[in-house]
Amino acid sequence: MKSTIKDVAKEANVSIATVSFVINDSKPISEETKNRVLKAIKSLNYHPSKSAVNLVSGKTGNIGFILTDDHFLRTEPFYTTIFLGTEFEARSEGYYILLTSIKTNFDENDILPRFILNKSVDGIIIAGKIPHLLIERISAYNLPTVFIDYIPPSNNYPLVLIDNIQGAQSATNHLIELGHTNIAFIGGDIEHPSLSHRLYGYKQALEKANIPIKNNLIITDAKYPDRQHGFNSAKKLFSKNKNVSAVFACNDAMAIGVLQWLNENGFKVPQDISLVGFDDVDADIMLRPPLTTIRVPKIEMGVEALKLIVNTVKSKKSLPKKVLVPVELIIRESTSLFKPK
Amino acid sequence: MKSTIKDVAKEANVSIATVSFVINDSKPISEETKNRVLKAIKSLNYHPSKSAVNLVSGKTGNIGFILTDDHFLRTEPFYTTIFLGTEFEARSEGYYILLTSIKTNFDENDILPRFILNKSVDGIIIAGKIPHLLIERISAYNLPTVFIDYIPPSNNYPLVLIDNIQGAQSATNHLIELGHTNIAFIGGDIEHPSLSHRLYGYKQALEKANIPIKNNLIITDAKYPDRQHGFNSAKKLFSKNKNVSAVFACNDAMAIGVLQWLNENGFKVPQDISLVGFDDVDADIMLRPPLTTIRVPKIEMGVEALKLIVNTVKSKKSLPKKVLVPVELIIRESTSLFKPK
């Protein structure tokens, strides 16, 4: 049967307190007894009861992870990969992750994730753009909260952010260095800070290179940055502009849509059009041609977020620390030297 | 501050036992006191401490969900969608899901998911093909276990399975009804019962229609049924066989790979080749042409699995119940009438 701390104490001939001290290394215990206890633990295959530990410590040992439905189910595993990083780090920290998704259009009538209502988490991680109403309602529970890849309206949360400006500059510079001057930007959901930062980085790079910014080369009215909208945006862009030679898409999903439109409409990539994405999702290397992109260290982001939340949970003081994760240009085969027609 | 059952008892002027009885409806309490207690609960925003409940009940209120890394991160959100169904049902049942992934090639040296070692789940759900070594090692903990879309070697677990044979027959029949006779099967990871059942269903349909089964039209040596392998298998199939007019791929991921190869090699779908997939993943409608496929009710599968596990957890007796979820042919634009050249 399941063994308890009492069984271990009896087996090792010590009090249960001593066993606890050994387990948590919370009081000096002689080598000898320590070994006796450890041996007993092993022989009985003893594992402390989480419930009991939680009860007395007042903590749950759980961290909640919140994602909107569409982020959870999107074709490109972006946030799910981040989740995996979190889960991974949680293992070494001894936490469990409670993953839940909320409706993308969370409204007044929707209820909060159960783990918040029941107080069964010590802190929460929120990834991606999330309805502000949700943030407001969660804040009433004042649980330690960390945001990943989103900047909430109230700016005193710990954050894990992508260096989007730097990344967008790298992407744009890469195209500039290849000789392109008519470089389009295809974005969507421009209210997401990450995506508007990418636009900003794009503009900055052009400015620095003394290339005029042309508003007709900037398509940002897509509602959601996915393949379908990338496809539509490409259609829009190329039906109006004949001299575009390069496209920087705000993420790989849109880039894939753009690529598909180009393929279907007789444009060769990269011979006719150079294309750069952002994120470096798995699908990229399967594309024809494999996509040049900006790599975002997704696993690391999840790891950082968990470290942050554990820190604030333990220290009790929520210092609004920001972690800016660096990105990296990955050159594949969707970009090449500009060739005048 | 966080209120406890004591606060409620004091507020309602009853003993804590009475409060407990009201909450759990475990003993008759007069309407009057019941209302007083409920009012107190509401006004204090009281929620029972999970840890305390768990401690005394000996249960954790958690269910573990195990997935291999590649299933978790695959481009087509198949098992993740199933997970969502499980999570959804868990909400109404009051359970939390602990999601974890294990290495696809789990071996001797790998450790089991933490929630098993620490006994912090009441039961586990395992989705997809999983190393037998893992199953063996888990079984030592005899936790209630439910498998989704996989048939473990030892056949006394509750199972949630797809009606693969029926689905494969529908797919194949659809092609037969369109006049095709040279119908290829592209599969992979044929050791997965689901996939071998799909092959079986394909053969059955051909037999019933008195169409000879040709082994050179059956490509099943791919190791993993993903886009890349679908692409390679298509190459293999068409380089040897000139008269194939239709392909049934064992899942949508492979179908997408096949489609890509066809597109790149001058075959028009469905004019030259009709193509049917299996699963009905989101990406299907974005394809050119949109893919005809067999719809698998993923959310429902997750729901069923949670119901099963909760049942066996509660009843304590693990009846090896099998749930076979029905599938449905979805006709889109990747299939059309056979036209002789």
Add this chain to the structure above:
DNA sequence: AAACTATGGTTAAACGTTTAACGAGTTTTT
């Protein structure tokens, strides 16, 4: 009227930990 039976409630033990308070030896300081 005495003896049951229901109904609606209370008391207190139990679940498995952590940790404050205490104590017995032993060593160090004065």
Add this chain to the structure above:
DNA sequence: AAAAACTCGTTAAACGTTTAACCATAGTTT
């Protein structure tokens, strides 16, 4: 040599529930 300090332990309270055992009171049988 007495006092102080350190080391290594123990005892017992506390965490917030559930639930078996018990107890009034009122109603029902004999």
